Amino acid sequence: MAIDFTLNGRPVSLDVDPDMPLLWAIREAAGLTGTKFGCGMAQCGACTVHVAGEPTRSCATPIGQVAGQAVTTIEGIDSPVAQAVQQAWQRLDVAQCGYCQSGQIMSAVALLTQNRRPSDADIDAAMQGNLCRCATYVRIRAAIHAAAQTIGG
Amino acid sequence: MLFQPHAAAAPAATDATRRDALKLGGMGLVLGLIWTAGPRAVQAQGTAEAPPAPNAFVRIAPDDTVTVIAKHLEMGQGIYTGLATILAEELDADWAQVRVESAPADARLYNNLAFGPMQGTGGSSSVANSYTQLRRAGAAARAMLVAAAAELWSVPAAEITVERGTVAHARSGRSTRFGALAERAARQSVPAAVALKDPSRFRLIGTRLPRVDAVAKTTGRAQFAIDVTLPGMLVAVVQRPPKFGARMRSFDPAAARAVPGVVDAVAVPSGVAVLAQGMYAALRGREALAVQWDESAAETRDSAAMIAAYSALADRPGLPARREGDAERGLAAAARRLEAKFVFPYLAHAPMEPLTCVVRLTADACEIWAGDQFQTVDQANAARAAGLRPEQVTIHTTFAGGSFGRRANTQSDYVVEAVSIAKAIGGRAPVKLIWTREDDIKGGLYRPLYVHALAGGLDAARNLVAWRHRIVGQSILGGTPFEAMMVRNGIDGTSVEGASNLPYAIPNLAVDLHTTTSPVPVLWWRSVGSTHTAFATEVFLDELAHASERDPVALRRALLAHHPRHLAALNLAVEKAGWGTPLPRGRGRGIAVHESFGSYVAQIAEVTVGGDGTLKVDRVVCAVDCGVAINPDVIAAQIEGGIGFGLGAALAEAITLKGGEVEQSNFHDYTPLRIDAMPRVEVHIVPSTAAPTGVGEPGVPPIAPAVANAVFAATGRRVRTLPIGANDLRTG
Ligand code: FES
């Protein structure tokens, strides 16, 4: 049975097992590979997407659950907050291997959308589900503060 | 990791012998040069022979792009940016026109001059071995552009200047971009000698250039192996034995094949592979698989039993790795003697991108996509597995989502496994092999488990007069092709590095090694031997400082009088951290200084330990001397990351065995550092004109001992077993 939802603003219909994790549906069926597989059990955040604007671990979300909802991936973010985050990430050269960074950025965009002036403690709380094995955390904090400045939070 | 390129003075100018330019019609200048020898920094040491070989490092296209061809893997360390900076510097390119592309596997063209003959990345050697090579290539390409302009404008070459991608002749008022000269430049002969810039004229080196991969890595566009998709491709996962050293006896593929989307289940040397239309089906197929294992040769011990056995060995002398004076006599005669044992667990690399390899196999060719770290080793091993010749194997090196040493192994484990799967299905479809996180955590090739025993002797005046250090653990290089080259008199250098070259002036000193064996496969892990030797030596020295009632910094200064680079790093960190200024109760400061891979690093950690034993690392001040700083911001990033990576292991990472089986499986029980535990970090670079050395690894070793020493300062409790989380730090 096909599952209909909105992906990055466009309606899609994927004929896959409703128990399939959203992650694999996005990567393999929809062909969007910016969302990454890191653990498969909601422990690392590499697979973070937005479902109805909320940061969501796509590896632990059966695709059946997003029927009718709006899913946004790293390829589809374009709000002023998202642009500020991506530019801050680039300006501060946050990324090392880069593998975790789609998920980091998705979590950061969600944080700044809800809290335009987060403290270090807010950042640690919101980002603590996103592992970075390269440990780029010093710059992640700095880049979120920089993006907050840009959006005038 | 493999070799320590100690700094030699960078040659200001150098020469190349005759060579020819490779010319591609319409492609502009593709520079290929035959050098007679490797860089002098390497030659001076006499450790690496670089045979004459053509090297192709830069392509200048009519569209004005300058593409630097990277022989090294970009796995996060910023090497694409570093290599491009070095070449663009001598080329006088405009940074905005510079691109980077990975080189094809070729041991002749792309030999690692630090540890070849092979193409590979590791040992924090990439900048060190490429520095002179790429400067020469850039300077030669520049000379050819100048020659082309001179020919075009009929003016003397000596009057032509090059700046930021523009070639100009002031007297005639002519100027043009590189791209317009590309094709003509390709027809010039490569100069017989090139003059390199005096470092005082560097315009790019030493500045904070933006990373070349920053945009791709913030938009989801960066391509990792796991992102490669080929028409008709199948996804494969492998069921491997639950215990190291076990083998597959039999399996029943029926239930797996019955899972929708599963295409096949086949035996491979490492276990049983399930192939499916996608990852979800492959995983469900693997769950359905029934496999019988032969565990007769498997490891069946617990970690605790291994530690007990190692500890007993550490009570006896081993093979000598270093001898100065007579440590036994010195200890016997000492007025005071201290002894301590240190325990280190197995550690997993756990790169964020699980191991992945894509293979397309045909009767006479094999194409591989991987975040490939040992390209020519993997090429040879893949050829053997495929039944082809190495030159029939093409390697496409993608970005790697981290490695920390994991992707650099001489058996090419995951690459060979992927080729074996493709071969087992007769090459009828391209295969993408993905390791799950559980496969990765349980999959071996760990940093070995070690036990160290140290003894130190103080004389009546409380001078440190004797030091005995015994190390017990598995050999990383034993049984690999590096063994013949790098295991001497039974001593694997990677087991003792950081201990056998202890810089402190101690008259009687012995370092011994016991090499153990186990079916648990082991591998280098970011900073290799120094992951444990730096901890044992720097914590034990702290204990001796305390016993001799000397300030830990003062004692190190006294013992490092003949090691100016250690001393300079130490002094810079001490100055920036405010060493000696008072801290409130429950807080403490600890120091460690350690050289690895030719870079000198001192770190001072400030910690808070609550009465309930909770430890928080608040701040780390780091000073690093890595010779000429190619890109200070990339250096800072690598040190920050190295500190976070090392701190994660120091605080909470451990792979433990129960009956030979790994107890951990994913990030809930193998726990790298998260953002809430990341301290503030300050990185200070010691100014230097010495030849550049690496920074990928050297930031890691000092953090664990610096934190342990800070914990002692805060609580009076010594941490000698890692991870620190395994210790009770309660004071209340
Ligand atoms: S892959 Fe989803 S949280 Fe790790």
Ligand code: FES
């Ligand atoms: S940048 Fe490598 S895991 Fe985060």
